[in-house]
Amino acid sequence: MSITLRIILIICSIIAFLLSIMKIKQAKLKVVNSVIWMVGAILLIFMSLFSNVVEWISSSLGFIAPVNFVFLITIIFLLIEVFTDNIRISELNEKIKNLNHYIALSEHEKRQNNLKNEGE
Amino acid sequence: MPKVLLIVPAYNEKLNIKKTIDDIINNTNYDYIIIDDCSKDGTKEICKENHFNYLSLPINYGLTSGIQLGMKYAYKYDYDIAIQFDGDGQHQAKYLQDLVKEIEENNTDIAIGSRFITKKKPKTTRMIGSMLISSVIKLTTGKTIKDPTSGMRAYNKEVIKRFVTNSSLTPEPDTLVYFIKKKMKIKEVQVEMSKREYGKSYLNPLKSIEYMINMLFSIIFIRAIT
Structure with missing residues (x-):
């Protein structure tokens, strides 16, 4: 891996790491959700620092350039993140829908009870 | 006499809803429930x-959510039959008894008000x-359903219960395939539908695709596999 790429990767990782911590402090990100980003950042830093390990793995797997291997790992990581986010959004959607239904049903019940009380 | 509930989903149907409900009250003695999906035109008023x-509903959530809520209502108040009945004036209440009769007499699980049995x-x-x-549908299940997109469908108690317990079920054709695969009996009954008088359908070319x-x-x- 070229020295420029390694420096870029390290800088980006450090920014990602600091950003996660900052967002937790601002209470905009939950600790549980930030862990995955910190792990990703640490992984990238390790890959930049010990680039000979990456070069060895990528050449024994048959990659033309080690950078391709780094990109592949990053893409897999991102795909997993997007997919789990998708599941999370669906779950939230379902919860909001049920809440929406619950409000409509209980408001209807309240109205019926009021009608009954007026009649008596 | 079975307890029948008409589920009438309505979104911005200010101009049609009164006519629809009058039609129901004048031509049947079934209960009905309007699901106002957070209309902005004063349907609720x-x-x-x-x-x-x-x-x-306090948030607009679409037709599927509306029908599912209707099913929850039907389940809560222990109805035997629930019928989807559009609030836009396209469905006619005089055909409803045919659907109820089909479920009652022939032990059908889902009766579809179909436009194209004889026509x-x-x-x-x-x-x-x-x-x-x-x-x-014919390819995956071997069953012929001539009007799969019809919005006028009657469901029996067992199907109502499934709708309440499985939130992936929708008032759409793919759910029919689900129920056929679950060995439920589905029959079509000839009905006529009129054109909508006021307002617009939610389907535009892009949405249709x-x-x-x-x-x-x-x-x-x-649905065909699971």
């Missing part, structure tokens, strides 16, 4: 003024879509 029986499908773009869905792709994928890759 009309329901209130006329003392209609309605549920009012031929007109060759409009929308009907080409309907034909495509029909043939995919999206709908078709969703339906075909769901039928072939999800």
Whole structure:
């Protein structure tokens, strides 16, 4: 891996790491959700620092350039993140829908009870 | 006598809703529930003024959510039969007893109000879509459903319960395939539908294509297999 790429990767990782911590402090990100980003950042830093390990793995797997291997790992990581986010959004959607239904049903019940009380 | 509930989903149907409910009250003695999906045109106010029986959703969530809420209501108050009945004035209440009779007398699980049992499908773009869905249903289940997109469907108690417990079920053709695969009995009953008088349908060309792709994928890759 070229020295420029390694420096870029390290800088980006450090920014990602600091950003996660900052967002937790601002209470905009939950600790549980930030862990995955910190792990990703640490992984990238390790890959930049010990680039000979990456070069060895990528050449024994048959990659033309080690950078391709780094990109592949990053893409897999991102795909997993997007997919789990998708599941999370669906779950939230379902919860909001049920809440929406619950409000409509209980408001209807309240109205019926009021009608009954007026009649008596 | 079975307890019958008409589920009337309504979104911005200010101009049609009163006529629809009058039609129901004058031609049947079934209960009904209007599901106002957070309309912005004052549909709720009309329901209130006329003392209609309605549920009012605080967030707009679409037709599927509306029907599912109707099913929850039917389950909560222990109805035997629940019927989807559009609030836009296209459905006619006089045909409802035929659907109820079909379920009652022939032990049918789902009765569909179909436009094309005795009559031929007109060759409009929308009907080409309907034909495509029909043939995919025929291919995956072997059953002929001539009007799979009809919005007038009657469900018995067992199906109501499934709707409440499985939130992936929708008032769409792919759910019919699900129920056929679960060995439920589905029958079609000839009805007539009128054109909508006021307001606009939610389907535009782009949405129609999206709908078709969703339906075909769901039928072939999800409902037909699981």
